[in-house]
Amino acid sequence: MQSDWTLQDIGYSIGFAKQPNFNLIFKKNTGITPAEFRKQYHASQTSPTVVYHSPARPLRAES
Numbered sequence: 001m002q003s004d005w006t007l008q009d010i011g012y013s014i015g016f017a018k019q020p021n022f023n024l025i026f027k028k029n030t031g032i033t034p035a036e037f038r039k040q041y042h043a044s045q046t047s048p049t050v051v052y053h054s055p056a057r058p059l060r061a062e063s
Helices: 007-013 019-030 033-046
Strands: none
Touching: 007 019, 007 033, 019 033
8 A cells, every 4th residue: 555645645646636525435435534544554554444335326526
């Protein structure tokens, strides 16, 4: 996991111009925020347990 990037840089690198949009989509699909994911990862030094949803429709960034 690339952990030296800021969450804003990660969101921008995958196409989100605004951090709140990245946070919203990430949380809708994982149940936790990117910051919570990072905190869990660092606490365990392994991938945290995350429940992924199977959305009824394809994931799209909201504008």
